[in-house]
Amino acid sequence: MTYQFHSYRSLFPILSDYVYLANCSQGALALPVSKAIEEYNRQLLFSGRNWKQSIAKMEETREKFAKLIGAETDEIAILTSVSDAISAIASCLPFRNKKKKIILTDIDFPTVAHIWLAQEQFKNNVTFIHSTNGMIHLTQYEKEVTNETLLTCIPHVSFYNGYKQNIKEIADIVHRKGSLLFVDAYQSAGHIPINVKEMDIDILTTGTRKYMLGIPGVAFLYIKKELAQQLKPKLTGWFGQESTAVFNMSNPVFATGARRFETGTPSFISIYAACEAINLLLQIGVHNIQLYLQQLADYTRNFGAEKGLQIIGPFSAESSSSMTAFYAKNALKVEQLLKEKKVIVAARNDVIRIAPHFYNNKDELTYAITELARLMMEK
Template sequence: MEHLPQQYRHLFPTLQTHTMLASCSQSALAEPVSRAIQDYHDSLLYMGTNWKEAIEKTEFARNEFAKLIGAEPDEVAIVPSVSDALVSVASSLTAFGKKHVVYTDMDFPAVPHVWQAHSDYTLSVIPSIDGVLPLEQYETHISDETVLTCVPHVHYRDGYVQDIKAIAEISQRKSSLLFVDAYQSAGHIPIDVKEWGVDMLAAGTRKYLLGIPGVAFLYVRKELADALKPKASAWFGRENGFDGAYAKGARRFQTGTPAFISVYAAAAALSLLNHIGVSHIRDHVKTICADAVQYAAEKGLKLAAGQEGIQPGMVAIRDERASETAALLKKKKVICAPREKVIRLAPHFYNTKEEMRHAIDEIAAKTIHK
């Protein structure tokens, strides 16, 4: 899939001067996304108001995200962030009568933060084993009293990819709902919420979805959404905006006016991703990551635990002073994302094998001279 960079690199001006390998934190900005942001600005600057156009753009973005994950548009809510999505979900589960929630030690810290703020839930943490989460761990920790199981599709620290369909089968058998954090997967790993049996899924736009902060999407299975009454809901979550009736489907999880400038960016970004096709992106990212893993080993670098699992979408290299190394690389215009004692090289469809090798050469050189 080397043709993808050849076809699309020209859309990303930053790539002319920088090696951008931080899609797990912030992807490079594409010209169509930049133009969409400018369109929002210009519509206010020259027309004074753009409410109708912004609502239409919001619905376009909703439809594009639904297409990306195999959902129906009415199963998608537009929210400010994945954290806000989970807060809204947490406020809606009292009708089930069960109060046990489980999450994993691989979840992004925002997940336990949300649940720890709710004293009416009892919490359990599913521990990983040597950097992976065997399915047996879910069998052990999910019980018939579990109302919700929270899992990351991809571990934010090292890119470990989980088998969501298999986890969903376990949670369904134990009558637990399943919430999937897809922030580190949506945009470079194909997602099919219907095929996998997912109840809820959320993803933000600033990482592999090529957008900017301010907007996220929450999928809630239609039959489930209509049975829930989230307390974190306001006029955008109502039937017509002004009465007290909940909107149908996932829209009831919406609150106030979305950040329209971020919606414009998301609409353009999602349109680009759907045009390319996430399955093509996945093939390309897997190919250059596999090469980078082998090249890193040749350079004597050690990978983080979990990299031996399902082929990750990033290469996570151990480094005791990862933040310091990343700062040094930034001076050489190599942009990567450190996390704890790991340097994450997270490519996208616009990156090349040569860029990954260049970054690894720089990391190896810094490691040798430390």
């Protein structure tokens, strides 16, 4: 296995002391990202006010994220969390008697269900598609999505076991039934290529703190241009107004496109970090990252199986992401014991999630899996 990203390892100081495999929870901090955070801090320390620079950085970040997912800049809103992005859509989606059903899945991150079930008008019209062994067959979308479905909300990649869905095929099904498609890309953006136009996605959200290598405080909301113009946000603020209406208290005018979903002053320090993180991803190329991580994922599954570890979720490359979940009864305890061995992974419920990025290599995975197998034998 050729390792083509060795020169980038020096950008991640944590790799000097740890095998870092927890990108499904928090990406490792790169030096350029850290320097961007320091630059924001330096501007405040020595200038006292950096509003113009921060607004410029926000627009630069918007443009870079739009490029990352094949969107137009006016189709991107910058918010503070994926929960905020989902809430913004859930609270403004028009309820119609003949079009009122919301389809979720049991592999969504729990906050998705929390938000939709909190909506008075939709809470009794939410249907869950149930997975089998953590996976969902396309026939289930054919069956569950009907002409009464207003919106189908799905994860691109499961947070629990790394199962990857075919977004384009699902889009074809739900659009044929007249449903909108809302994709949660928090576990895919940054290591799996996304093109919202080719995939025919209506709405997409993701944050920067996982595979996108940023820090908490920034999320992106993509809304197809023609759809955004039809929606009237109920969660809004001065950033969501046309510039001429910002200081007009009695006559608000929504901004054009997805920007109307922005609210108040964002976390600029997180935007500075996001800008450099996305720049790094664009420089390397997400397609190149995916090709490399497919090799690491294949090795992880195969070597893990050789060591007697039980894989939870998909085994085939077609339906797998770069994350592999291994069963561990006391996952949180195992996570802590692995950290004592200088291996950082992310436990979730009854699994240990091994989630490498482009800066990881085969030797690190060999060590991490060997240590995990040893701990499992001791249990």
